[in-house]
Amino acid sequence: MRKKDVKIGLIGFGTVGTGVVRLVKSYQDDLLKQTGTTIQIERILVKDPLKNRPLSVEGKRLTTDPTAILDDPNIDIIIEVMGGIEPAKSYIQRALEKGKHVVTANKDLMALHGDELLHLAEASGCDLYYEASVAGGVPILKTITDGFSSDRITKMIGIVNGTTNYILTKMSRENVPFERALEEAQSFGYAEQDPSSDVDGLDAARKMAILASLGFHTGMNVDDVTCKGIRNITVDDLAYGKQLGYTMKLVGIAKRDERGIEVGVEPTFVKDTHPLAAVNGVYNAIYVYGEAVGETMFYGPGAGELPTATAVLSDLVTVVKNIQLGITGKNKSHTYTEKILKEDGDIYANFFLRLIVQDKCGVLAKLADWMAKEEISLEKVFQKPYATDKNEAELILVTHSASKKSIEQLLSKLKQSDLIHEIKSCFRVEG
Amino acid sequence: MRKKDVKIGLIGFGTVGTGVVRLVKSYQDDLLKQTGTTIQIERILVKDPLKNRPLSVEGKRLTTDPTAILDDPNIDIIIEVMGGIEPAKSYIQRALEKGKHVVTANKDLMALHGDELLHLAEASGCDLYYEASVAGGVPILKTITDGFSSDRITKMIGIVNGTTNYILTKMSRENVPFERALEEAQSFGYAEQDPSSDVDGLDAARKMAILASLGFHTGMNVDDVTCKGIRNITVDDLAYGKQLGYTMKLVGIAKRDERGIEVGVEPTFVKDTHPLAAVNGVYNAIYVYGEAVGETMFYGPGAGELPTATAVLSDLVTVVKNIQLGITGKNKSHTYTEKILKEDGDIYANFFLRLIVQDKCGVLAKLADWMAKEEISLEKVFQKPYATDKNEAELILVTHSASKKSIEQLLSKLKQSDLIHEIKSCFRVEG
Numbered sequence: 001m002r003k004k005d006v007k008i009g010l011i012g013f014g015t016v017g018t019g020v021v022r023l024v025k026s027y028q029d030d031l032l033k034q035t036g037t038t039i040q041i042e043r044i045l046v047k048d049p050l051k052n053r054p055l056s057v058e059g060k061r062l063t064t065d066p067t068a069i070l071d072d073p074n075i076d077i078i079i080e081v082m083g084g085i086e087p088a089k090s091y092i093q094r095a096l097e098k099g100k101h102v103v104t105a106n107k108d109l110m111a112l113h114g115d116e117l118l119h120l121a122e123a124s125g126c127d128l129y130y131e132a133s134v135a136g137g138v139p140i141l142k143t144i145t146d147g148f149s150s151d152r153i154t155k156m157i158g159i160v161n162g163t164t165n166y167i168l169t170k171m172s173r174e175n176v177p178f179e180r181a182l183e184e185a186q187s188f189g190y191a192e193q194d195p196s197s198d199v200d201g202l203d204a205a206r207k208m209a210i211l212a213s214l215g216f217h218t219g220m221n222v223d224d225v226t227c228k229g230i231r232n233i234t235v236d237d238l239a240y241g242k243q244l245g246y247t248m249k250l251v252g253i254a255k256r257d258e259r260g261i262e263v264g265v266e267p268t269f270v271k272d273t274h275p276l277a278a279v280n281g282v283y284n285a286i287y288v289y290g291e292a293v294g295e296t297m298f299y300g301p302g303a304g305e306l307p308t309a310t311a312v313l314s315d316l317v318t319v320v321k322n323i324q325l326g327i328t329g330k331n332k333s334h335t336y337t338e339k340i341l342k343e344d345g346d347i348y349a350n351f352f353l354r355l356i357v358q359d360k361c362g363v364l365a366k367l368a369d370w371m372a373k374e375e376i377s378l379e380k381v382f383q384k385p386y387a388t389d390k391n392e393a394e395l396i397l398v399t400h401s402a403s404k405k406s407i408e409q410l411l412s413k414l415k416q417s418d419l420i421h422e423i424k425s426c427f428r429v430e431g
Numbered sequence: 432m433r434k435k436d437v438k439i440g441l442i443g444f445g446t447v448g449t450g451v452v453r454l455v456k457s458y459q460d461d462l463l464k465q466t467g468t469t470i471q472i473e474r475i476l477v478k479d480p481l482k483n484r485p486l487s488v489e490g491k492r493l494t495t496d497p498t499a500i501l502d503d504p505n506i507d508i509i510i511e512v513m514g515g516i517e518p519a520k521s522y523i524q525r526a527l528e529k530g531k532h533v534v535t536a537n538k539d540l541m542a543l544h545g546d547e548l549l550h551l552a553e554a555s556g557c558d559l560y561y562e563a564s565v566a567g568g569v570p571i572l573k574t575i576t577d578g579f580s581s582d583r584i585t586k587m588i589g590i591v592n593g594t595t596n597y598i599l600t601k602m603s604r605e606n607v608p609f610e611r612a613l614e615e616a617q618s619f620g621y622a623e624q625d626p627s628s629d630v631d632g633l634d635a636a637r638k639m640a641i642l643a644s645l646g647f648h649t650g651m652n653v654d655d656v657t658c659k660g661i662r663n664i665t666v667d668d669l670a671y672g673k674q675l676g677y678t679m680k681l682v683g684i685a686k687r688d689e690r691g692i693e694v695g696v697e698p699t700f701v702k703d704t705h706p707l708a709a710v711n712g713v714y715n716a717i718y719v720y721g722e723a724v725g726e727t728m729f730y731g732p733g734a735g736e737l738p739t740a741t742a743v744l745s746d747l748v749t750v751v752k753n754i755q756l757g758i759t760g761k762n763k764s765h766t767y768t769e770k771i772l773k774e775d776g777d778i779y780a781n782f783f784l785r786l787i788v789q790d791k792c793g794v795l796a797k798l799a800d801w802m803a804k805e806e807i808s809l810e811k812v813f814q815k816p817y818a819t820d821k822n823e824a825e826l827i828l829v830t831h832s833a834s835k836k837s838i839e840q841l842l843s844k845l846k847q848s849d850l851i852h853e854i855k856s857c858f859r860v861e862g
Contacts, residue, residue, distance in 0.1 A: 023723055027581060033648075033767050034580060131578075137724035139578025146577070147562075147570025149465060150458060150744030217464075275730055278709040283726075292454055293568035293741040295714075296731030299706055306723040313581030327756045336464050 003076070006035075006320050007042040009069035009100075011091055012082030013062075016105055016132070017044070018055050019309025020079060027313070035320040043069050045082075070094045077319055079312060080104040081132075089113060096124045101328060103315040105132035105308055111206035111222040114213065115335070125329035127322055129315035134207045135160055135284040137307030138300035139314060144214050144288070151290035153215040156254045157430060160207040162282035162302035163191045163198040164230050164250040168267075169280045172238045172248060178231060190282055200229035201250065201265040208252035211286070212263045216256050218337040225252075226264035233267055237425050240354060240396055241269050244380065246429065247277040253430070260340035262347045269352050271431030345405040350379065352398050354424040355414065356386055359393035363419050367395070370413050374406040392421055398429060434507070437466075437751050438473040440500035440531075442522055443513030444493075447536055447563070448475070449486050450740025451510060458744070466751040474500050476513070501525045508750055510743060511535040512563075520544060527555045532759060534746040536563035536739055542637035542653040545644065546766070556760035558753055560746035565638045566591055566715040568738030569731035570745060575645050575719070582721035584646040587685045588861060591638040593713035593733035594622045594629040595661050595681040599698075600711045603669045603679065609662060621713055631660035632681065632696040639683035642717065643694045647687050649768040656683075657695035664698055668856050671785060671827055672700050675811065677860065678708040684861070691771035693778045700783050702862030776836040781810065783829050785855040786845065787817055790824035794850050798826070801844050805837040823852055829860060 008024075010017055024031070024041055031039050041061070049062040069075060070091060078095040080102060082088050088109055092102050102121065104110065110117070110130045121128035131141045135158070144153065159165050163185055170181040182199065185191035197203045205225040212220040230250050238248050246269035254263040270277045275297045279285040284302030289295055301307040322328045357363050364383070371378065377400045386394040399407070407426065414420040439455075441448055455462070455472055462470050472492070480493040500506060501522060509526040511533060513519050519540055523533050533552065535541065541548070541561045552559035562572045566589070575584065590596050594616055601612040613630065616622035628634045636656040643651040661681050669679050677700035685694040701708045706728045710716040715733030720726055732738040753759045788794050795814070802809065808831045817825040830838070838857065845851040 019723075023581060027583065030583065031581065137721075138727060139574055142577050143570055143574060146573050146749065147745055148741075149748040150454060150462065151741045152458065152461065275709065278706065290568075290741065292450075292737040294732050294735075294738055296569060296729075298727075298729055300727030301725050304725075307725060310579075310582045310721065310724040314578055317580040318577065325756070325758045325761070327758060330756070 003037055003323060005038040005040055006077060006323065007040050007075050008316070009072065009075040009078045010041055010044040011066070011069065011078060011080045011088070013044050013046045013053070014081065015305045016081040016308045016312065018053070019305035020081065020312050021055055021057065023306065023309050023313050031317065034317055036324060037320055039316070039320065042075055043072070045069055066091055070098060070100070075100060076323065077101045077103065077316065079316065080106060081312065083108065085109055085112065089117075092117060093120060096120050096126050096128065099124060099126060101127040101319045101323070102129075103312055103319060104128070104130050105312055106130070107133035107203070107206045107210065111209040114210060115219040122329055127319045127328045129318060130210070131315045132308050132311035134210050135286060136301055136303045137310055138284055138286065138298050138302070139311065140211070140286050140298050141214060142314070143298055144211070148215070148288065148290055148293070151292045153288055153290050154256055155289035156211055156215055156286060157276060158204070158208060158211060158252045158284070158286040159249055159276060159279050160252055160284055160286065160302065161198055161204040161250060162284055163195065164204070165279065165284070166190050166282045167199070168230065168233070168248050168250065171233070171235055172242070175235050177235055178233060199231055201227040204250060204252050204265040208254055208263050208265060211252070212254040212261065213335070215254065215288070216261060216337055217335050218261065218339045219335050220261075220263060220339065224263060224339070224341055226266070228266040230267050232425075234425075237354065237427070241352070244269075244352075244398065245272045246270060246352070247272055248427070249276060249279070251276065251430065259346050260342040262342045266428055268428045268430050271429070274431030277431070343405070344408065345403050347404040348401045349404065350399055350401055350429040351407050352425070352427045352429050353396070355395045355397070355420055356392050356422040356424060357395050358419045358421060359385070359391045364395070366419060370410060371399075374402070374410045376400075376402040376406055376410060434468055434754060436469040436471055437507050437754065438471050438505050439747070440503065440506040440509050441472055441475040442497070442500065442509060442511045442519070444475050444477045444484070445512065446736045447512040447739045447743065449484070450736035451512065451743050452486055452488065454737065454740050454744050462748065466748060467755060468751055470747070470751065473506055474503070476500055497522055501529060501531075506531060507754065508532045508534065508747065510747065511537060512743065514539065516540055516543065520548075523548060524551060527551050527557050527559065530555060530557060532558040532750045532754070533560075534743055534750060535559070535561050536743055537561070538564035538634070538637045538641065542640040545641060546650040553760055558750045558759045560749060561641070562746045563739045563742035565641050566717060567732055567734045568741055569715055569717065569729050569733070570742065571642070571717050571729050572645060573745075574729055575642070579646070579719065579721055579724070582723045584719055584721050585687055586720035587642055587646055587717060588707060589635070589639060589642060589683045589715070589717040590680055590707060590710050591683055591715055591717065591733065592629055592635040592681060593715055594626065595635070596710065596715070597621050597713045598630070599661065599664070599679050599681065602664070602666060603673070606666050608666055609664060630662055632658040635681060635683050635696040639685055639694050639696060642683070643685040643692065644766070646685065646719070647692060647768055648766050649692065649770045650766050651692075651694060651770065655694060655770070655772055657697070659697040661698050665856075668785070668858070672783070675700070675783075675829065676703045677701060677783070678703055679858070680707060680710070682707065682861065690777050691773040693773045697859055699859045699861050702860070705862030708862070774836070775839065776834050778835040779832045780835065781830055781832055781860040782838050783856070783858045783860050784827070786826045786828070786851055787823050787853040787855060788826050789850045789852060790816070790822045795826070797850060801841060805833070805841045807831075807833040807837055807841060
């Protein structure tokens with residue numbers, strides 16, 4: 001059942017949708033050579049057909065009626081780039097039920113309902129690919145599925161949100177506070193007017209859920225991912241990090257060992273010698289540690305019209321090849337690992353602590369005593385005067401590997417003590 | 432024709448072969464889950480069955496007779512990790528003719544005869560994969576073939592030889608000369624006793640031929656790759672680079688535009704802001720520029736027992752899946768771009784020049800005049816005293832984009848002039 005031409009229904013005609021139409025047009029020859037078929041964008045679902053667009057398309061191709069695409073038997077593949085949960089989910093379900101293959105860039109949807117949709121696709125004999133949902137132009141999902149098929153991934157650390165990486169790079173390089181860096185990101189269009197899903201870490205958490213599901217062969221959901229954003233980070237924090245040889249990044253960390261899985265997003269000091277430390281601006285990178293292969297990293301643009309559209313099109317090429325080979329409906333990743341999420345007592349890391357303490361004899365000894373009781377030992381410590389009029393000193397501590405739970409217990413003890421005036425910050429350290 | 436178990440013949444039992452046997456054993460369960468078959472290393476071709484090995488294998492599995500593997504109808508897949516051109520080539524040809532699929536790590540062979548072998552594989556309905564031949568643990572060939580299927584790659588810059596990257600990192604960080612860094616690399620086993628294929632760039636050239644063939648959809652051969660090694664690089668060169676914000680790397684550059692293709696390996700100053708500048712030690716990285724996606728980079732271990740074995744096994748998983756799906760013999764990359772190699776007059780880059788000149792009035796003017804005649808303009812220049820007793824000065828120049836031919840013509844003029852006492856170095860600048 002080799003096909004001579006493949007017809008596409010495009011759902012959504014915003015930035016990424018425009019990029020898809022552009023690329024299909026400009027790479028028509030290459031696509032034909034690679035797949036043996038011409039690829040035709042048959043119809044595009046839009047809200048307003050009369051809207052002014054950067055790219056002109058014949059009016060008859062535009063429709064406001066989803067069934068004109070989902071129920072058209074001539075359409076082989078749906079590309080969903082409208083985003084959001086509903087109605088995108090219903091559209092995709094209907095398409096799969098009608099035997100259409102689906103390519104989506106929708107991270108929100110795949111992080112929440114990926115498992116359900118992949119099952120439906122498999123049951124319908126249809127393909128469902130979503131490379132563009134994580135790290136735009138970096139083909140990380142294919143890399144994890146195919147490149148690491150013979151290895152056991154034990155750790156992934158991702159800079160998977162370009163907006164926050166831009167803000168942190170700006171804060172660190174130019175010494176400007178969070179609010180000003182955010183404003184600039186907004187003025188360049190790197191951040192939304194309501195930036196919360198980026199700066200509070202939710203966007204990164206969604207992508208980490210998708211990565212962890214594929215990398216660990218288990219069904220992870222965005223609700224399984226702990227999440228902390230970058231709003232409270234100060235230039236002082238970054239400056240102390242620099243002195244210690246650390247760069248601040250909002251990273252997603254997914255780790256597994258024989259005791260279980262942890263997946264979380266939080267601001268983290270990455271050692272300057274770590275390859276992630278050099279990833280700046282709106283770029284994304286995913287560091288993948290495989291038991292056999294060791295350290296690898298995959299770097300590229302995390303968003304943008306053409307990078308994201310490229311990822312959509314590479315999925316499209318895969319689907320068209322699968323159609324030609326008669327092997328669609330087989331890309332459901334095997335989820336054979338039981339999902340055992342770790343408790344805080346089982347999650348270990350190094351931590352950076354910055355405290356304002358009473359500047360008197362015995363404070364450090366007291367602190368060391370509390371830490372010993374929580375089985376926390378120190379790698380580095382330094383103290384300097386803070387507000388001398390209030391007789392305060394500033395204490396910077398970096399711990400050896402300690403459990404998250406013991407750090408939290410320590411912090412709650414510190415909060416109750418008169419000796420500790422303020423807990424300025426507490427960050428994970430990686431690398 | 433789904434198979435319940437797949438039998439492997441392993442040709443070569445050195446470092447990588449040992450890694451393959453180790454991984455097949457330790458990931459047996461994962462491999463079964465992913466492919467639905469058990470994978471069994473049936474026989475191993477060795478030179479000396481009685482040799483002491485780091486891994487013990489039943490004696491009956493070892494053979495010194497290639498036909499015991501190549502002619503055994505029970506063996507489905509050959510893994511070739513013996514290296515070299517012959518007899519590896521004959522073995523692979525025979526295996527393909529007998530309908531066996533082949534996974535190889537042999538860069539020498541693929542760089543020289545890849546096109547021929549891929550054609551034979553296709554004609555025989557067999558798979559031939561060679562991920563391990565470039566950048567060991569980095570799944571770069573899959574990434575180029577699948578991840579960039581919908582983009583047009585216009586540039587690849589690769590640090591694809593770990594030995595030379597180790598030596599240059601060492602020279603740069605510790606200010607030691609080439610010979611001492613090489614000795615250390617040899618003592619750690621990172622360099623061979625005869626290091627010429629690494630330090631003279633041939634190993635990197637082979638890998639660039641493979642990358643350029645796949646990335647540009649054309650049949651590139653190692654003879655199409657220009658090649659210059661790192662023997663003549665001095666710590667002075669590296670120090671000047673540092674001052675200018677450059678890091679010295681032995682890189683392979685493959686570029687194409689409407690006028691043709693250039694592929695070459697040479698010591699190059701990479702700007703410190705470029706992601707390749709941070710790739711240190713024995714690590715490899717390939718920077719890929721796609722017309723639509725923009726900048727991406729793929730980083731990981733370039734060699735080593737387990738990293739390379741992982742790449743071999745990921746190919747193995749692909750082949751086993753292809754067997755199950757009944758789609759073997761279809762992985763020949765489409766070579767539809769005509770191979771037009773650029774002449775030096777069409778190859779443009781920025782260049783760094785270090786000259787010892789006569790320290791007298793008018794030298795710079797004369798030099799500027801020669802450069803203008805060759806249409807070379809300057810981005811940076813600085814001069815400092817060199818051997819004052821001989822009335823000599825040292826001149827560092829960085830050009831704007833200029834053709835290789837015009838730089839060569841300039842250099843030959845400089846050699847003939849009394850004003851120029853020595854041409855210390857001339858390097859390409861990228862980033």
